[in-house]
Amino acid sequence: MASEPQGRIGVVDDEESIRDTVGFALRREGYSVETFGDGLSAWQQFERTLPDLAVIDILMPQIDGLELCRRLRAVSQALPIIFLTSRDEEFDRVLGLELGADDYLCKPFSMRELVARIKVLFRRLALAGSTGASAAEELLAVADLELDLRRYTASWKRTDVALTVTEFQILRALVSHPGHVKTRPQLMAEGYPHDTFVSDRTIDSHIKRIRRKFNDVDADFCHVETVHGLGYRYRPK
Amino acid sequence: MSTPLRLLSRIRFRLLAFNALLVFLPAGGMLFLDTYEKQLLSDQERSMVEQGRVLAAALSGRGALRADDVTHTLIQLRQRSGTRIRVVRGDHALLADSSQLGPRREASIEEDSPAANAFETWLYRAGSLPIRLYRKWLVPPRPPHESADVYASGQPIDGREVRAALAGRYGAATRISSGGQRSVTLYSAIPIRNDGAVVGAVLISQSTYRILQALYEVRAGVFRVFLASLAAAIVLSLLVSHTIARPLVRLRNQAGAMIDRRGRLRGRFEAPKRRDEIGDLARTLELLRRRLEDHIVDVESFAGDVSHEFRNPLASIRTAADVLLEVESDEERKHFVEIVQREVARMERMLSAVREIGRLDARSEVEDGEPVELSNLLQGIVEAHRLRGGEPAGIEASAEPLWVFGSPERLAQAFANVLDNAASFSRPGSPVEIDLVRRRSKAVVRVLDRGPGIPEAHRERIFDRFFSYRAKADPAHPHDGLGLAIVKAIIENAGGSIRASDRIGGGACFEIRLPLHADRNSLTQ
Numbered sequence: 001m002a003s004e005p006q007g008r009i010g011v012v013d014d015e016e017s018i019r020d021t022v023g024f025a026l027r028r029e030g031y032s033v034e035t036f037g038d039g040l041s042a043w044q045q046f047e048r049t050l051p052d053l054a055v056i057d058i059l060m061p062q063i064d065g066l067e068l069c070r071r072l073r074a075v076s077q078a079l080p081i082i083f084l085t086s087r088d089e090e091f092d093r094v095l096g097l098e099l100g101a102d103d104y105l106c107k108p109f110s111m112r113e114l115v116a117r118i119k120v121l122f123r124r125l126a127l128a129g130s131t132g133a134s135a136a137e138e139l140l141a142v143a144d145l146e147l148d149l150r151r152y153t154a155s156w157k158r159t160d161v162a163l164t165v166t167e168f169q170i171l172r173a174l175v176s177h178p179g180h181v182k183t184r185p186q187l188m189a190e191g192y193p194h195d196t197f198v199s200d201r202t203i204d205s206h207i208k209r210i211r212r213k214f215n216d217v218d219a220d221f222c223h224v225e226t227v228h229g230l231g232y233r234y235r236p237k
Numbered sequence: 238m239s240t241p242l243r244l245l246s247r248i249r250f251r252l253l254a255f256n257a258l259l260v261f262l263p264a265g266g267m268l269f270l271d272t273y274e275k276q277l278l279s280d281q282e283r284s285m286v287e288q289g290r291v292l293a294a295a296l297s298g299r300g301a302l303r304a305d306d307v308t309h310t311l312i313q314l315r316q317r318s319g320t321r322i323r324v325v326r327g328d329h330a331l332l333a334d335s336s337q338l339g340p341r342r343e344a345s346i347e348e349d350s351p352a353a354n355a356f357e358t359w360l361y362r363a364g365s366l367p368i369r370l371y372r373k374w375l376v377p378p379r380p381p382h383e384s385a386d387v388y389a390s391g392q393p394i395d396g397r398e399v400r401a402a403l404a405g406r407y408g409a410a411t412r413i414s415s416g417g418q419r420s421v422t423l424y425s426a427i428p429i430r431n432d433g434a435v436v437g438a439v440l441i442s443q444s445t446y447r448i449l450q451a452l453y454e455v456r457a458g459v460f461r462v463f464l465a466s467l468a469a470a471i472v473l474s475l476l477v478s479h480t481i482a483r484p485l486v487r488l489r490n491q492a493g494a495m496i497d498r499r500g501r502l503r504g505r506f507e508a509p510k511r512r513d514e515i516g517d518l519a520r521t522l523e524l525l526r527r528r529l530e531d532h533i534v535d536v537e538s539f540a541g542d543v544s545h546e547f548r549n550p551l552a553s554i555r556t557a558a559d560v561l562l563e564v565e566s567d568e569e570r571k572h573f574v575e576i577v578q579r580e581v582a583r584m585e586r587m588l589s590a591v592r593e594i595g596r597l598d599a600r601s602e603v604e605d606g607e608p609v610e611l612s613n614l615l616q617g618i619v620e621a622h623r624l625r626g627g628e629p630a631g632i633e634a635s636a637e638p639l640w641v642f643g644s645p646e647r648l649a650q651a652f653a654n655v656l657d658n659a660a661s662f663s664r665p666g667s668p669v670e671i672d673l674v675r676r677r678s679k680a681v682v683r684v685l686d687r688g689p690g691i692p693e694a695h696r697e698r699i700f701d702r703f704f705s706y707r708a709k710a711d712p713a714h715p716h717d718g719l720g721l722a723i724v725k726a727i728i729e730n731a732g733g734s735i736r737a738s739d740r741i742g743g744g745a746c747f748e749i750r751l752p753l754h755a756d757r758n759s760l761t762q
Contacts, residue, residue, distance in 0.1 A: 017553030017576045021560045024573075028563060086548035107552035111559035 007052035007122060011035045012042040012068065013084060014060045022055065025111045026118070039063030043071055053080045053121060055114070066099060073100045078128070080121035084109070103164040105195075106202065112194035120152055120165045127151045142175050142236045145223070159217050166191045167210050170203070174224065174234040183231040207232055248485070249478035256470035266459055270452055277448045285320055286409075286425045289441035292322060293427040302326055302429065302437045307333040323440040324429070327403055329393040332437065365456065394440065402426035402438035421445050484515045488522065495526065502530050542703045543591055546717065550580040550587075583717065590719035594702065597647075597726035606731070608754045609648055611639045611680050612673055618652050619671065627660050630669040639673065639680040640754040643731035648751075651727040654720045655684045655735075655747050662688030662745065679733075679750045687744040696737050700725040 009031045011022050019035040026033045034051065036042035040062035046054075054072060058065035069081055083104035103117050127150060140147040144157045152168045154161045163171065173182055173190035182190075184203045191206065207224060214221040223235050295310055296302065307324045311333050314322070322335040362369075388394045398408030408426040422444045429437045488506065497503050506523040509516050557576040564570045612634035623629045641648070659669040667687035674681050691699060698704045705718035728735045733751035740746040 015549050015553055017580055018549075018556060020576060021553065021556035021573065024569070025556070025560050025563070084552075086545050086552070107548040108555040109552060111556045 006030045008032045008034065009118065010042060010046060010051035010054045010056075012039060012054065012060065012065070013057035014038055015057070018057070018084075021111070022114065025115065029115055029118075031118070039065065039068040043068055046072060046075075050076055050079060052125075053082070053118060055082045055084060055118075057084045059086065069099045069101055078125065080125060082114070082117055082121070101164070103166055110195045113192055116194055117165050123150070124152045124165075140172065140175055142178050142234070145175060147172055147175060156214055156217050156221065161213050161217055163210065163213065167206055167213075169193075170206055171210055171224075171234075174232060178234050178236045181227045181230045181233045187231065247482065249474070249482045252478050252481075253471065253474040256474045257467060260463060260466040260470050270456060270459075274448065274452050277452075278445050281443060281445065281448060282423050282425075285423060285441055285443050286427075288314075288320060289322070289425050289427045289439045292324075292441075293429050293439045296324065296429045296437070296439070298431060300431055300436075302332055304332050311335050320441060320443045323388075323394070323442070324437060325394050325399055325403070325426075325440050326437045327435060329395045329399065329403070331394055363460075365460075396424065396426075396440075398424050398426040399438055399440055402428045402440075403435055404428075405430075405435050408438075481515065484509065484511075484519070488515075488519055492522070502526065502533060539594075539702060543587075546587060546703050547584065550584045553577075553580040587717045587719065590717060590723065593723055594719065594726060597723065597730060606643050607645065608640045608756070609643055609645045611641055611682065611751070613638075614645065614649055615652060615671055615673060615682065618649055618656060621653065622656055622660065627657075628663070628665065628668045630656060630660070630671055632671045632673075634673040635675055637675065639675055641680055641731065641733075641751040642754040643727075643751070647727045648731065651724045652682070652684075652749075654724045655749070658720055659684050659686040659688070659745065659747065662686055664688070675753070676750075678753050678755075680753055682749045682751070684747040684749075685740050685744060687740070687742075690739050690743060691737050691745050699737060700735065 056065040086107045324332040398410040401408030410424040702722040703718040
């Protein structure tokens with residue numbers, strides 16, 4: 001068990017069992033956890049004190065997860081937010097990530113996966129303030145693309161691209177072997193190292209979202225290629 | 238199917254055939270004219286012979302026949318047109334001939350005969366073609382006669398009818414008037430007697446040509462009408478088929494293009510503005526399509542809802558299982574095992590509810606209905622609720638038994654669900670109230686509670702599957718958002734309706750209307 005205080009996490013889900021188990025697991029990891037059964041009571045608490053990280057279910061009575069995220073973002077841009085969702089297509093549609101969530105997990109998710117994400121997000125948060133270039137071995141650079149493996153951040157032509165943890169992991173898998181095809185199962189293993197139940201389509205929507213985020217920065221970005229029937233690859237030039 | 242058969246099976250061609258058939262009725266009238274013709278001819282012969290007998294009687298008993306005397310009598314007789322009267326002496330010599338008489342001289346029928354050809358216009362020839370062919374091929378040919386009239390002028394008149402008359406008998410002969418024509422000339426000879434001896438004969442002759450000519454004219458007229466009607470029938474048929482067959486073909490094409498290869502609904506029926514039956518058909522088809530589409534969307538979204546709803550208990554079970562690996566104290570282990578058990582029970586409940594709804598949707602139980610008396614049923618449900626430990630609900634039923642038709646088990650399940658729902662919202666000390674009244678042909682059951690009421694925005698949606706605005710996994714009242722959906726399905730299967738409203742003075746009111754079972758209720762009135 002970690003000895004240093006790791007931060008306060010707010011868990012918002014209308015499923016009591018989820019609150020129980022997630023709260024229990026995170027406390028065991030050394031975090032202090034507050035749980036809420038609906039968006040409204042969570043917001044009332046968050047208004048007073050912001051947590052260091054929030055895990056939010058999307059479908060909830062009163063204020064739903066998306067609205068809660070919107071309100072939190074209005075208060076803090078830096079607060080890491082992880083969505084829990086019971087349908088991925090819903091997530092594609094409402095683009096919770098464009099509201100500024102840092103990652104999302106589909107129910108049912110593995111506890112270890114959630115804990116791993118939370119750790120990455122906290123690491124990223126801790127390093128965000130630190131100055132100075134990362135050590136060379138922690139920087140993956142292919143032409144204009146730079147991936148900071150320690151901070152989990154990406155930049156294209158020196159412009160930051162805000163990727164979720166999952167997106168970052170998938171992109172890193174592609175970029176670490178430029179030109180080589182990565183199959184969907186391989187990418188899934190990279191994106192969700194601890195989760196065994198992720199559908200192929202999840203990878204497709206992640207790839208779609210990665211392309212869109214890079215296109216927002218550079219409309220000509222087309223280096224993430226689909227290899228039909230196989231998977232995806234990163235083409236450096 | 239071969240092309241001609243397919244053509245015949247088309248509405249367009251059937252319309253044409255029916256219309257043409259109607260047109261053929263007047264054509265059939267032409268055949269009827271043949272009977273009419275025979276009648277006319279026999280009438281003509283009788284009147285001709287009458288005329289001859291009158292003249293013979295007038296000339297009889299006057300001694301020897303004198304030409305001027307006979308001619309005078311003939312003039313006085315002023316015989317009708319078309320009839321030629323000749324008086325023949327005993328030695329077969331011609332005494333007088335009506336066709337050679339002065340001012341009232343009639344056109345010689347024999348002279349008229351060739352003019353018959355003038356009526357054989359192309360129209361008539363076309364119309365009479367089948368008849369002419371029949372005559373030409375199937376009727377034995379008659380020998381043509383050399384001249385129009387047998388008796389050439391100046392020759393002795395000694396036909397067999399004249400010989401018979403001069404021998405004292407009535408003589409008659411029928412001769413064909415002119416070559417190729419059906420027109421014949423009737424000859425009759427009647428003896429003229431003087432003191433018992435035959436002194437001469439009246440030879441009277443008439444061609445049937447005039448009658449035939451009149452009939453030909455009628456036939457030609459009928460044929461003209463026939464052709465005009467046929468043309469009108471074709472035009473009408475095309476017009477009718479244009480207004481019936483074409484829109485039908487369009488609807489057929491739309492329907493054919495509606496389901497794509499993967500069985501999905503595409504496109505729509507374009508409902509024309511027309512108010513006739515075809516417009517109705519198009520609108521009904523479009524309505525059908527829309528309902529089908531709604532149903533498909535419903536089924537698809539239900540499948541999505543089910544998988545979505547199952548993820549929550551699954552997530553709880555999975556995270557609890559993950560956590561169980563790491564717990565140290567027995568108390569904690571017990572807690573997470575209980576979570577797994579609770580969520581498994583929840584999944585089982587959801588599974589049976591989903592199966593239930595599927596069965597209700599399939600309406601496979603509609604046939605099992607029977608008359609059900611509502612106040613008895615409701616009493617039983619309230620009692621069962623009390624036995625399960627619920628707060629006793631008040632019930633107020635009309636004295637008159639109210640029979641509805643449905644499955645008693647299903648209806649009981651529906652009312653029990655509504656009662657449980659109301660009870661779960663009620664505060665202690667303010668029990669649920671149920672009343673049952675008759676309103677016209679409906680039995681109306683109201684289930685009233687003093688809970689928080691239903692927010693306006695949710696009134697319609699509370700009957701949707703998986704909809705709930707309560708926090709889930711409320712341990713005191715486990716629910717999955719399927720209870721009221723099942724109620725709605727049962728009530729609608731029984732032909733009724735359910736709606737939720739505010740109760741006056743606070744709380745919610747569920748009103749269920751069921752159609753009364755006609756047989757039972759009329760018996761009990």
